[in-house]
Amino acid sequence: MTVRRAGTPGLRATAAVPQVPTAAPSGPGASDQLVDELYRGHALRLTRMALLLLGDKPSAEDVVQEAFLGLFRGLGRLSDPGHAVAYLRISVLNGCRSVLRARKRARLRGTATDYPAVWSAESAALAGEERREVLQAVAQLPRRQREVLVLRYFLGLSDSEIAADLGVSRGTVVSTASRALAALARKAGEQA
Amino acid sequence: MKGLEDLPMQAMEERVRDAFGAAAETVTAQDLPGPPTPAGRSRAARGLRARTSRVRMHVLVPVAAAACVTAIVVTATVVVPKLLAGPSAGRAGGPAAPAFFAGVAERPLGHFPPSTVLNIYRSATGRVVATARPPKPDHVFAAVARLGSGHTYVAAAMTSFRGCRTQLYRFSIDSRGRPSELTPLSVPQVTGSVMELVGSADGNVLAYTASGRCAPRGHQVAGVIHLATGQVTTWPYLMGRTTFGSVSLTADGSLLGFADGTDGPYGPEDAWVLPTDSPPGPLTSHARKVLHVSTGVFRVVLNNAGSQAYVETLSAPHGGAVVLSEYSTTTGKRIRLLGRLGPGGKALAELSISVDAADRHLLVYGYNNFHRMTVMNLRTGHLAPVTVARPTIGSPFSCAAW
Numbered sequence: 001m002t003v004r005r006a007g008t009p010g011l012r013a014t015a016a017v018p019q020v021p022t023a024a025p026s027g028p029g030a031s032d033q034l035v036d037e038l039y040r041g042h043a044l045r046l047t048r049m050a051l052l053l054l055g056d057k058p059s060a061e062d063v064v065q066e067a068f069l070g071l072f073r074g075l076g077r078l079s080d081p082g083h084a085v086a087y088l089r090i091s092v093l094n095g096c097r098s099v100l101r102a103r104k105r106a107r108l109r110g111t112a113t114d115y116p117a118v119w120s121a122e123s124a125a126l127a128g129e130e131r132r133e134v135l136q137a138v139a140q141l142p143r144r145q146r147e148v149l150v151l152r153y154f155l156g157l158s159d160s161e162i163a164a165d166l167g168v169s170r171g172t173v174v175s176t177a178s179r180a181l182a183a184l185a186r187k188a189g190e191q192a
Numbered sequence: 193m194k195g196l197e198d199l200p201m202q203a204m205e206e207r208v209r210d211a212f213g214a215a216a217e218t219v220t221a222q223d224l225p226g227p228p229t230p231a232g233r234s235r236a237a238r239g240l241r242a243r244t245s246r247v248r249m250h251v252l253v254p255v256a257a258a259a260c261v262t263a264i265v266v267t268a269t270v271v272v273p274k275l276l277a278g279p280s281a282g283r284a285g286g287p288a289a290p291a292f293f294a295g296v297a298e299r300p301l302g303h304f305p306p307s308t309v310l311n312i313y314r315s316a317t318g319r320v321v322a323t324a325r326p327p328k329p330d331h332v333f334a335a336v337a338r339l340g341s342g343h344t345y346v347a348a349a350m351t352s353f354r355g356c357r358t359q360l361y362r363f364s365i366d367s368r369g370r371p372s373e374l375t376p377l378s379v380p381q382v383t384g385s386v387m388e389l390v391g392s393a394d395g396n397v398l399a400y401t402a403s404g405r406c407a408p409r410g411h412q413v414a415g416v417i418h419l420a421t422g423q424v425t426t427w428p429y430l431m432g433r434t435t436f437g438s439v440s441l442t443a444d445g446s447l448l449g450f451a452d453g454t455d456g457p458y459g460p461e462d463a464w465v466l467p468t469d470s471p472p473g474p475l476t477s478h479a480r481k482v483l484h485v486s487t488g489v490f491r492v493v494l495n496n497a498g499s500q501a502y503v504e505t506l507s508a509p510h511g512g513a514v515v516l517s518e519y520s521t522t523t524g525k526r527i528r529l530l531g532r533l534g535p536g537g538k539a540l541a542e543l544s545i546s547v548d549a550a551d552r553h554l555l556v557y558g559y560n561n562f563h564r565m566t567v568m569n570l571r572t573g574h575l576a577p578v579t580v581a582r583p584t585i586g587s588p589f590s591c592a593a594w
Binding site: 043044047048049051052057058059060061062065066069099102103105106118119128130131134135138149150153154178181184185 | 201204205207208209210211212213214215216217218219220221223224486487507508509510511512515528529531532573
């Protein structure tokens with residue numbers, strides 16, 4: 001099996017991330033403009049992040065749309081527009097958790113009709129069986145471990161930033177990531 | 193994933209990065225809908241800054257709360273009714289919602305056979321400002337629709353409770369919300385019981401769906417009436433494993449929109465358009481499918497131009513909220529999410545929507561909770577609840593219009 005040394009550079013957080021305006025919006029049009037800029041700059045990354053947590057595109061799009069709707073409502077209370085991206089990221093995380101909880105309830109009621117995940121066999125969107133296996137293994141991890149992996153390896157956030165987003169200590173992030181990777185390796189070993 | 197057990201942690205990290213990157217690339221910028229239209233955007237647009245310090249807030253909160261209550265009471269009782277009561281409500285084509293809407297109400301609720309009235313509600317407060325009785329004692333109001341962009345409406349009244357015939361009546365609402373006398377439209381009576389009724393913004397075309405004991409067995413009928421010529425065209429629809437409904441018209445009445453499709457877990461999943469000059473025949477034979485929404489098309493309303501459609505659907509396949517989204521009828525793609533209409537669950541298919549003539553505001557009402565209506569500004573997404581003070585809307589279909 002070949003281990004790829006690099007992911008997709010364009011998607012890494014270390015790649016160019018749109019700058020967030022740091023000045024407070026002033027005037028009726030300014031906040032609209034700010035949110036539009038944020039949408040243009042970050043909606044794609046956030047949708048991709050939601051996709052990795054939820055598995056399907058429609059749900060991911062809806063969660064991100066809801067997050068931006070929430071931003072409109074909360075923008076007046078946001079003292080520093082520079083925090084808007086973190087606000088959006090946390091909103092998306094919370095939205096994903098809500099969707100996953102709703103899915104769980106629906107499964108218990110026997111009414112679940114999920115969209116197929118991009119890594120499922122039903123979806124032809126993702127190329128590469130190894131990638132599918134990795135993503136399926138990630139999807140089976142506990143929620144916090146999944147979130148830490150996505151924030152760290154997709155968004156490229158530092159452990160401190162992840163800790164702030166998840167409301168846990170930096171040490172917890174490190175140990176959670178370590179346990180998640182170990183679980184993935186174990187899973188891979190079982191499948192071998 | 194052979195041999196992964198022995199891979200160093202760094203290699204596992206790279207595999208995760210690679211898989212994440214590949215999966216993420218399945219979403220492209222072209223897939224994204226546009227920026228959402230916000231609810232409550234006005235607050236943000238005003239640039240309100242909320243908090244100063246906790247100590248000052250501690251002092252200010254009770255004072256501010258008292259001031260807010262006073263302001264709300266004054267606004268609700270004095271300012272808003274004045275603004276919306278008269279012709280000034282729609283001044284210069286401004287963004288104000290129509291001042292009144294008409295609704296069919298049953299009274300007393302549950303009485304058999306039903307006794308219905310036509311209520312005129314003030315949009316801002318939900319209060320009934322006028323009531324009209326059916327033109328004849330045995331008539332039963334079934335639906336109401338706005339006709340044209342002014343204050344003219346059409347009410348459908350079954351000529352008897354058996355529902356074999358429905359007579360259409362025209363009436364108007366004056367600047368104080370009082371309805372004129374109901375005048376029979378000079379068009380043939382509709383066979384069956386009218387379930388849905390819509391009028392075009394140019395005032396020339398009416399469309400309806402009808403069913404009932406006297407309709408052909410197992411059929412519903414969609415019909416269009418060209419008021420200038422009196423020409424009536426009907427398209428039968430055989431009810432079976434598929435359902436149809438939610439008719440709407442473009443401003444010039446040239447296109448009829450409707451939802452139709454296999455009755456999935458969320459009802460029909462497709463939206464269609466049919467040129468209203470199509471020859472009679474099976475409904476879908478001349479129609480064109482323009483949208484497929486897998487989370488259901490509970491209601492669909494074409495915009496005035498017919499280029500877009502407002503679709504009431506679920507935000508997720510299960511457990512999602514009921515949302516209103518704007519779709520392109522050309523590409524079939526979602527343009528934007530307009531807002532959340534309801535919590536979903538049991539209430540998911542029990543909402544109805546009615547768009548005003550200017551294509552700017554949406555009236556949302558629920559089958560099981562008629563006292564709570566919502567007005568949505570289609571440009572800003574702002575949602576304003578309206579509590580309807582008195583009787584209930586008596587059917588899930590076109591029972592309210594503005």
